[in-house]
Amino acid sequence: MTAPFEIVFSGRPIPVRPGQTIGAALHAAGIRSWRTTRINGRPRGLFCGIGVCFDCLLTVNGEPNVRACLTVAHPGDEVTPS
């Protein structure tokens, strides 16, 4: 079994168990929201958790519009809010 590792969310280290998605790791670290709606600024994060709703979008290693719920975390991933 591979050892746990970390990714970085807005400068903050987040522990990851191998195989976890970025969304799962953020959730496990107590982070529930990483995006706000454009008009009313309401918080958004994991909603459907299965890739359908596109509410959990964030930027991973410079790539925008990545779904946190589907994207498996890799050591050293730099994650920022969309």
Added chain:
Amino acid sequence: MPDVVVIGAGVVGAACAYYAARAGLSVVVVDQGTVAGGTTGAGEGNVLVSDKEPGPELDLALLSSGLWAELAAAVGGFEYEPKGGLVVAETPEVLTALTGLAAKQESSGVRAAVVDPEEYEPHIARGLAGAVFYPQDAQVQPMLAAARLLRASGAEVRTGVRVTGFARSGDRVTGVRTDEGELRAGAVVNAAGTWAGDVAALAGINLPVLPRRGFILVTEPLPEPLIRHKVYTAAYVTNVASEDEGLETSAVVEGTPAGTILIGASRERVGYDRNIAYPVLARLAEQAIALFPALAGKQAIRAYCGFRPYCPDHLPVIGPDPRAPGLYHATGHEGAGIGLAPATGLLISQLLTSSSGQLGSSDRPVPSSRFGSSSGSDPSDPFAELSESGGLGGSGDRLDIDVFPFRPERFA
């Protein structure tokens, strides 16, 4: 007892309720489903003057265009975007036809300008023959628009209430029967959209309103705006007017304030079939990518369909029905219902109040010339009264529309 019962809590019913309430009438709105749960909630929110040939429907669209701007200021909260429409032509032949149409529209009061499409839309495909820009085209979020107008009207809104029949006194309609009991009213407005024919049938009236299905494909929310205006190909105009029963598609592409891109438009006559038709979605996607190549790398996250209420002559049905005095229709707007809703609501409210307190009276004759254009020669002609009174409930617009083509009795 309310002055008016409006059947249908879509955008047309909401506009009828809003203007009727503003004219001092008490209004109850009933809907078998939810607010904006029918065709209103299944569209793009088009407020277009660009897609109509000169004529009464264009006049209605022009009036509505101004009313939407007023409503955005007076009511607001429904993402009104006066962003303009860009109609593009792929070939010189199509461009000639497009500029010819634009010239005719300009003489009816539409503003239009021949422009370089790449100047207006930096991400648009290269090599298009040209484009016409229509600054009066706009967009609203239609569900919010219906909800906000209903709230602003102060009308009592009763959702989940199905109309099962009409209360009658002789021919006259004196209210509706519902699965929650009878509701008497001075007048009844049938704004049931695609289902308005079924409602009319409950009064023993033939009103041939039929469903024309359309799909919309929605992309993921894009981080940067890709599309600035409402952009569509000139083929859209001919498809809208087409008699063809088979599938027709043309690219209609635009962004929303939430960052998603809406991709239309398809038209098919397949009844109320709600099954997702993947070949239709594939064609919509292909056409949109041909227009905006950068869309090729974007994900489509959902699709939805709705049923445009169309009449065989592709004109709306607006006005009192002489076959059932007391019953008014406001339906049959096909794909233009969002855009035409305010003018329809205003027209209905003026009709409801034009007999100055005579609402509900059955003693007035219904002359055959009742819906004639504003000659004003018939003193019992409510439309003539409208024209003579000039102002439209403080909006400052003059109701100078030939409403004869919209009259319900054309289906009698």
